[in-house]
Amino acid sequence: MTTRPIARRVTATDIARSLGISRATVGFVLNNTPGQTISSATRDRVRAEAARLGYRPHLAARALASGRTNIVLMVLPDWPIEHNLRANLDEATQALDEAGYSLVPTTPHPSDHARPLWETLQPDLVLSLTPLSAELEAQIRSAGARLLNPKLADEATLGILEEFGRGPALQVAHLIELGHKKIRFASTSDARLADLTADRERTAREASTVFGADFDTQTVDHHNIGATLRTWHEEGVTAVAAYNDDIAALVVSAAVRQGLPVPGRLAVIGHDDSPLARLTVPALSTVRVDTGGVGRYMAALALREIGDVTIGIAEPPPMHAPQIVIRESTVPVKPSSTVPTA
Template sequence: MAGTGAKRRVTAADIARSLGVSRATVGYVLNNTPGQTISEATRRRVLDEASRLGYRPHTSAQRLASGRSRIILLVLPDWPMGFTFSKHLEEASAALDEAGYSLVTYTRRAGGHSRPLWEVLEPDVVIGYAMMVGLDAFSPDELDSLHAAGVTKVFPDPRLPGASSPDAASVAAIVAGARRQVQHLHSLGHRRLAIALSADPRHALLAESRSRAARHAAEQLELGVVDARPVDYRDGSADRAVEAWHETGVTAVVAFNDETAAATVGAAVRAGLSVPGDLAVVGHDDTPLAAMFVPSISSVRFDTAGLGHYLAEIALHEAEGRPLSRQVPDLDATVVVRESTGPVNTDAGGDP
């Protein structure tokens, strides 16, 4: 009885034999080789026959021929994958797909033992996402590993002469939300603020960046930031923070994200405080939680599509030298006003 082995891959030679044309002609058409005088009719015949026979490009051979894998490797910090972060990456992936590239993400784990993906995938470009918040994207050891693996396009790579570096605006795009939070509360008359940080240690560096931006914005507006502390709905820290803030005259809280905002609002309600009458709270990221929570949470909304496209542009600039034509949407962070923020309650002793 005949064996049932795997179906043989259709090759360019099969297409050439079927059409009675040269292998070179088929290769020129399938690879879209420039400078060839192949008629449109012949090109169409080759493509139609390739489709009929079920031809699929041999990616390894294409990589050897072109020197490209068409893979962009995005190296992520060990952050929780929140709603806005995932939407941002979805937009970048879609934009790169339109350009013929696949976006692959790789999260570095503290103390991890897996082999770095850049040693396995042979990506065209490796991008360190941490640069988007002004952090070092790669350690010296990682840069050594990247170069040893033959990766020639790394963003950012401070070792290369004239190397690309993160646009200051791309960093501003991440911390702009904290600025908007403070400005929103200031416009409502609040003068004594507190900052609710994430209790997740994986958020520490990003939380520090946003906290620093919030403090700077408050200083510019001559506001007092009374305290900044992590809050968590599971361990009582949110209840303790709200009690301390209320006792020291805080009337509004800048929250790291919508989860910390929800923990803060919940603690205020349990303490018998009204929101926003006694304590206004503004979140960050405008996740579905913000709209569904009761009371609904005012939150910062980002242009995730714009940020995703900007990340894709960085990748295509590194891969093909395409110009960075888009303006970074650093000023597109806006506050979606909901029930958790309102004017300062002067009757309750708040500053006028």
């Protein structure tokens, strides 16, 4: 039985030997070392030969020499990877890549047994999307990692993140403007989103109090949505603000099955402006949030915190404020009438 030899990494020494030049010259070219009087022709030869041989830089050695790994580790909460989070990660990844950094997401769990990535990767920065517990923050700092945590952000950043959370207030204001006085907030049963759901419920309730609306919340899922809709109809509820577009689509689908026209008898508004909002029949009115903008903003904050003078740190880019997108699922309130029983 024969075994295939293990491919050996191509080194700068291999390139130097192939071209008949010094190892130091090759190193200066590959590392873009400043202050060297190496001709353009030699530089081109070195780069061409490196490409021909399949040279790849040794990242660990480069990190040791430069003191940087060019890695930003993003600590994510234990949320499902939905439309908003995907858009955030995509934009942050692209912004960091343009600056020469790699974004690596990680989600810590209490039951984790593997060595945490902030120890194994030695990132230039650990970036958190949400405030961390004191215990987790201490673990990251004890590993010698630099941490950028939202709860320690400057006033400008905190103000932007607060503005970003105004979506539920916009939902309620939109329904009030249409004449709806009895509004219910439909929240998700996903336990991973409990904190975020509570924040959105609280924001919607505060807005309802300001407007003097009859407001309450209800956790809904596929099992209880039918009974919940019947209860809402008995209570004279005419509008629903949903935690997100998935929950809004669930409400619309169940209402149609019960013979409860949307938006004729029940107005429904979602949150996030995910692709589902445009595909639902009727198409969902919703709140559009600039999650991609948040990703770019957080990436800019990360680069500013790292302080890499070679990339020309700019001020964080602006974000668009949340806004209502009006489609087919919300109309002005109509006088109540009998609804077919399911």
